[in-house]
Amino acid sequence: MAIMNRMRSKHMHCPPSNMLSLMQAFADGVRQHNEHRETSIGQYHDFIWGNVHSVVNQTFPMFSQQLQENELNNLVTAFVEHSQAIEPEFHHIATEFVRFIQSGHHAVKPELKTLLEYEWVIFNTEINTEGVKAHSDIFSEKALLTEYRVELNPTVTFIQVPFSINDNEIAFHKVNQELQAYAIYRNMKHQVLSQPLGYNDRYILEIVSNQYSISVDELLAQVIPQLSENYIHEWIKHYYQTGLVILSQH
Template sequence: MATNTVVPALLVEMEAEFSAQLRARTPIGGTCSSGMSLYRKIIRDNIGGVLRSVFPLFCRCLNEAEIRELVEVYLSRHSASQPEFHQVATELLLFMSQHYPISPHDLALLEYEWLMYAVEIDDSNVPFPQKISLPLGKAAEVDVACNPTLKMVALPFLIQEGEPCYEDGEQLNYYALYRKHNNTLYQKQLSQLDVQLLSAIHEQIISAEQMLNNAALSLADISLRSWLETNNNDEILSLKYIG
């Protein structure tokens, strides 16, 4: 019994010492083993690699010294212990949003890049698009569902050819971020009405007839039919005949 109570305590102590040595800006005591030195380098290189891969637009605003400093601050102040690539990306975003001096525009840029990455690794199956028209009297026979990878975001800047454009004042700009059936990442600027309509069907399946009825006060019947057909073609949503 004594062994069972002592060993976990020793393991906890050893793990704490290892973590402290790994996270310290400089080796504790001024030196460390060659193995620890190599592991410290690997960890920092991996975190820097995640930063550059997932947040390339943000990293373009930093020089190499600033990126290295960000990695050091993250290691010393953040307690994340999950090493998987996508978890490191999420932990970096959480850390910078909560504990790192960053402007609202830069934070919005980070969140946009993280969402693009989340869409890219989403393992949801995007259905092959069916070209469907909605003739009068047939709306009850068609289901409407959002693209399962769809993310909507409001940004304080425009995205033009994949680049942030800060010449639009403080106006919020809405975008749909999603993956098409061929795994191509895509983004489309949305109007406030687009956001309203997509939010009404997000994470559920409704009939086109129900959607026409719900939107009757804000959009003419023929306009909504056109909106559904256009966004079906763009793969933001999918239309499918029931049965």
Template sequence: MHNPPGQMLHQTESLARLVRDGRTEECQYGEFIRDNIFGVVTNTFPLFVARVGDKKLNQLLDGFLLKHCAMEPEFHHIATEFVQYVQQCPMAEALSTSIIEYEWTAFSAEIDCDVVMPARDWSDDILTSGEHYRILLNPTARLLELPFEVSSHSITPTENHKSNYYAVFRHAQHHVVSQKLRPIDVALVQMIQSLPYASLLELKLQTDAQLADFNLANWIQHFTHLGLLHIEALGE
């Protein structure tokens, strides 16, 4: 959650400070702490909460409070440490763990401090003058392999644990996007990651050598429009 409610944020920071300072006699892990941790988890990880149900969620919260007290006052540290607890908790099933890891990735993209530049208008001149441009990956982007498909407000587990590939990133309008990718998209994104200083011309030459009849211009235009990629003139 990029902008948690002010009261929740204040209370969360207060309770974490008590735990961090060892002043548990002032709170005794009572309802004050539990309600605030509950607020952080339900607002940051709604898909995970829907998956595990009330009973399992209460068990996880109780275990977190007893065994994994948050050591940092910030809202996002509470969320991160809860994810770490779930990853190590025997009662958390694999799918639920994958869901909360996905939501944590989206949350991290939302609060990432990197500046995302607006998309540059595409023109055919960019490709014909490829030696003067390079393609950059959105700095908030993370590539994920997930055992489920993601829609706007829900997830659908895939049969036989089939993998689904996604890029999770924040675009220039400050919205977090979970963009499904094909294996070829993943390969090209990883190529861009491995060649951060290569010109568009160099990227095209490598693509032409490995992917016959692939329209790189259309691919770049599509993912630039989505905000996953950014075209930059060399020397900017």
């Protein structure tokens, strides 16, 4: 039995050359749009194309809405025909599509490429397997806050983009306008949030992100006198409630 298993394994890893040729021809036929190919291959091509189109529309809705229908169709066709993607799962197709656009195989405006990457971060945060700790109301007394350490939400990703988003409305920035920073993360209710960050937010978060965790006292020592103690207390309280930061006791 062991010998038979090894023989099967050997044959599976080394298929006949004619089988490889047939498999390659089938794969090439599926990728390429050709009116003269076999009906079964054409149907499979249409199925794959429709699947990719659906993934792109559902995963990157804001990106898709910025394109004319024929522009989006051309991108999907180019991806099916020329990408090196081999994984069929939903999340693999989405990721491979972003890589394909990033590679420059098909011309896409830089701001639209950034929008695509922004939506991919949202998608990736949604499927991130990291757990987010539940939290409770610990702010009955401000004095208690100094007993805690501040950590970042483990699902957070920071990104800077040349646009602002308000109620899913996109406003692209002018050429020399400063980039907008966002913190994208999943809270304990499994909601993915995209939090725009101001200068003070970025200043504090950079300090916190440089360490696995930092005590409130240590944080205060680094930001005063630029920011007041009361400001930091209110900042921690706000972002603890939204889930961007986590508090753990010493």
